[in-house]
Amino acid sequence: MTPEHHSIDISSQAFWDSTFDERERSFARLRTEAGPTWHAPLPADFPYTEPGFWAATTHQDIVYVSKNSELFTSAEGVAVSPMPKEPQVAMSFFLTMDPPEHTIFRKLIAAAFTPRQVKRIQHQIEQTARVIVDGLIGAGDVDFVSACSSLLPMHTVSDMIGIDQKDREPVRRAAEALFGAGEEKMATDVDSLTIMLTQVELLRNAAIEIAEARRRKPEDDLMTNIVQAEIDGHRLTNDQIGAFMILLSSAGNDTTKQTTSHAMLGLARNPEQREWLLADWDGRIGGAVEEFVRWASAVMSFSRRATRDTEIRGSRINAGDKVALFYCSGNRDASAFGGTADVFDITRNHNPHIGFGGGGVHYCLGSHVAKTQLRALFRELLTRTPKVEIGEPVWLKNTFVHGIKHLPAHFPA
Template identity: 30%
Template sequence: MSVRYSPFDSDVQKDPYPVYARLREEAPVHRNDEDDLWVLSRHADVEAALRDSARFSSVNGLRIEPAFWGPDAERFFSFVAMDPPKHTRMRGLVSRAFTARRVAALEPRLREIARGHLAPLLEAGEFDLMSDFAARFPTDVISELVGVPEADRDRVRELGAAIMHRPEDVAAPVTDLPPEALAAIGELVGYYAGLTAERAGDRRDDLLSGLLDAADGDDRLTPEEIVGVLILLVGAGIETSMLLLGNCWHAAWTHPDARAAALRGGRVNAWIEETLRYDPSTQALARTATEDVELHGVTIPKGGRVLALLGSANRDPRVFADPDAFDLDRDTGRALSFGIGRHHCLGSALGRLEARVALTEIAAAVADFELDDKGVKRIYSSNDRGFTALPTRITARA
């Protein structure tokens, strides 16, 4: 039987990697008529497409769900759903505010936030890593970065959770955002618009003030553009970090030698980087072909929807030896988990910092842990991979 791949297939979402392996070997340019997709699965092809913004455009967005896809995609994805020169301008201005110095300066505060969330969990000895920590910590990190007042952070966290909520019933493919998520996005837009207007008259040492001050000559971001960047951070800065933490935790559970090296051997950075390669929270990025593109004897037509599978590229044996093994000694330098080229994730340093702070704090207190496999629950998403529940019992350090 010929290979078939749909990002909306819940059976595939449970474990896409065997299907990815078949795609790479049997159909490196796979046509899915039902979902109207051209799917790229080999590392070389995914990397080339992501680097080639002239032939593979981002203007229709990064995700193919109807709520996200189309000419209005920048409402959700800001400058990430733009091509040059518009993208060049926006990313340049945002980069002036979202600096390496600003990210690095957050580390002491991030440790305080992580310790505050972890202390009661570690004392109890049992907790759900996802709902009790991973769903809370990244949201508070983004609020700290942006400059959301402490009094508003619980509500911002609730709205973020509503946007990221996945229905428990996966009998039917989930192809669009539920109404509650769309309503939460609308409320968050209103909140950030008000906070932007307030900060315009009262600058602070935060990202929002930095975005208001970012300038290239006389060119500045408009309030609407700033709100768009802040909404982007909900998905790019909260959800992916939340899922990364869970994927690290689950990978360690299913690989005892790596777990011991990570928790007791100080291999936290390697734990994060190999998880990013082995089981990235973002599995795919969408593009639109701007002209006919011939690849492996197949012609992707102008206007074709192209799905570049990051999760498959990261398991390509042409690049990574024994790719289905979880190996903390592996060179992960060619992993595409944060994209590549002009759309390489601007927040990759922050995402890595969040994971390093959180897992280092946990490793300092935890000698080992076990999961209740019966309680483990995955998300079901066309684009994201991770968990909604990871019930955990820890063994504290002596």
């Protein structure tokens, strides 16, 4: 029998239009419940039949579901909002696979990241970070998001894949539109699913074109490694490489972009932490980056489906039920982070955050690249723009990304 929807509403558009802090008050109350709670489906602008979802809001429950892929499958889709399976698979690649299939494709991608390529990517990231900050020094009033946060992640993706300079701007716009589809819909009256599928096709075609070129004429780059990688007789097809590009452009772009904006805002509001970091950069930046990721919680949620009847701390979950993993809630759970869970604190010495997922087979494959970008960019920002002033953010209204749409900044001459 399907349970009644919980009295705390975390499904309505009004809830997701409220601030992060307002939503967190509701999640904090749900974290006191005996187990996951049952809720109505999130809003969608196309027909669906989902009865609702279980909300895993505690750090403990999110980690439990994440680490039990046999009991909680990704193959039926990973979106919390109702969405047809086909576009989810097209956008998510091996995020919507379970082992052993997932294991093969994860190994294929990992095989392309040779030590030589990792070193090359790191050098490109550091070089691009310097160029970005060169353009900020003395720039005066700018939108930090468009002038800084959004640049390095997509530059990195473009460098890794080998996207031609002339094609980079439309690729960047397509990647950003994937998660801004809700707001774009309001501006264009085109439904969000159509907007997403349009961007998906553009990104897919860009990657396939490069893959075919590398098969004809290999180069010393990551895409050549990707098309040549082979595990147990498996190689990536064009469609799979196109799907990887979509995943890389979305997961590898918007998450790091948003973490950069949140971290810059956090440091501006806590100048004593900025000074603490600069006093021992090499010794402290590693822990600071972990707090950047926890605090931002750029990806707020993913979901799984129960493969059989089960139970989580007294909540009886039926086979086929959707279980939503609210990372944004788990990353504010006092049981995992202590009494300062709701505070930005780069001096935190125990930080089991779930900003890259709750562990298990789907732990973020690109976490090292994301951390490299954050270290490189904040080294340049904090050492070369000490007098930057940060204003009040304009927030992105979104049910998936914890986003800052605009962040006013002033870089004095």
